[in-house]
Amino acid sequence: MSFMETSGQRRFAEYRAPIDNTTSWRSRAMGVDPLLAHCFSVTARCGCFMQAARRLNIKAIQLRKQLAQLEKQLRCTLFSPSDNGLVLSRDGLQLQSQLIALAHELDLPVIEQPLIRLAVEESILHDILGRDLVALLRRNASVRLDIISLDSELSLQAISADVVVWLAGADSPLPGPSFATSEPRPLARLDYLPHIAKRYSRVAARPDNLDDLADFLLVQWRHDRQIDSFRPWNNLVEQRLAGVVQLHSYGLMLEMVRCSACIGLLPGYMHRFDRGLLGLPGLFSQPMQRQVWMAVNAQSSGDEQVQMIAQLIQHAFDERREWFEA
Incomplete structure (x- = not known):
């Protein structure tokens, strides 16, 4: 055997085929639990643990545990912290690309919400x-x-x-x-009272009876016109020849009471919802419920x-x- 043959054989023996990284990640991706794969894919898309947890309807700490379990299984780090949120590491990018390619084969869970x-x-x-x-x-x-x-x-x-x-x-x-x-x-059970904004209602000038309402603008949500139990208030509004605003929007009616020195009929709890509003009890003898x-x-x-x-x-x-x- 010549030196050249011996050397060539030695070189051949020492040769190793390069690792096919794509094949390696494909096999690793195929071995990932579908639930963990789904958690990883959603997190990769969202770039944020909190948003991904919301999307998955689980707590963020539970999502972190599942991703940590996946990293332990794959023996790599899948995410890198960044000022702009979560960024996939090199291994994370490899896994993401393989999961996208294998999505149909892995039958990743897509849970349709009713x-x-x-x-x-x-x-x-x-x-x-x-x-x-x-x-x-x-x-x-x-x-x-x-x-x-x-x-x-x-x-x-x-x-x-x-x-x-x-x-x-x-x-x-x-x-x-x-x-x-x-x-x-x-x-x-809701009790309804006329309400006014506190900033427009000094104690000395606060209306104590129906006659006192003559100097105030009344605002009515048109929805309330057909409510039989609101008849005392509706009769008052209908008798007005001036100083009445009719609205189709509840939110706008409430805003006018807050900001325009108007008086409107609102639920008795309104002072708890908005501390700037004040109920005016005692104006009507008949309860409105x-x-x-x-x-x-x-x-x-x-x-x-x-x-x-x-x-x-x-x-x-x-x-x-x-x-x-x-």
């Missing part, structure tokens, strides 16, 4: 439930929620929803939704997400129980 239709009387949505619904959406960015504002008896009769919250008489839920529901649940009712669509009452929304609404009223006490 569409929940929530119909709420406009003033209740604005004053009581708005903040709790915002808190829900902050926690769960994957929810599918259709919120319908009810501003008349006609709209209540026309809609179809999974959960309905409406105002009716103090002793009866009628008129209520036109579709089959669970037994209506009373949530709170309504009851808040809630019902769940009979066809979707067993749905977990529907029950979650109903419980959120009940909790919102329970938390504000003192708002509704005389």
Whole structure:
């Protein structure tokens, strides 16, 4: 055997094929648990632990634990901290590209959220439930929620929803939704009073009787014109030849009371919702009351997400129980 042959054989023996990194990451990606892969993919898209946790509807600390479990399994670091949020490391980019390519093979979970239709009387949505619904959406960015504002008896009769919250008489839920529901649940009884902004109401000039209202501009939400229990207030407004504003928007009516020295009919809890507003009791001898009712669509009452929304609404009223006490 010549020196050249021996040397060539030695060189051949020492040769090693380069590692196919793509093949390596493909096999590693295929071995990843689909749930962990889904958590990683969402986090990579969001670039933020908090937003990814909202999208997945889990707590951020739980998401971090799952990603730490994935990094331990793959023996690498997948994310690098950055001033602009989370950035994928080199290994993270490799895993992301392979997961995208293998998405159909791995059958990564895509959990379709059911569409929940929530119909709420406009003033209740604005004053009581708005903040709790915002808190829900902050926690769960994957929810599918259709919120319908009810501003008349006609709209209540026309809609179809999974959960309905409406105002009716103090002793009866009628008129209520036109579709089959669970037994209506009373949530709170509301007393209504004329209200004025505190900054426009000095104690010495505060109206004590109906005659004193002659010097004030009255504002009325047109929705209230058909409410039988509001007849004392509606009669007063109808008798006015001047100094009356009729509005189709509850929010705008409330803003006019706050900022325009107007007097408007509002729920008795309003001073708790807005400390700048003041109720004017004793102007009317006849009480003006309504009851808040809630019902769940009979066809979707067993749905977990529907029950979650109903419980959120009940909790919102329970938390504000003192708002509704005389």
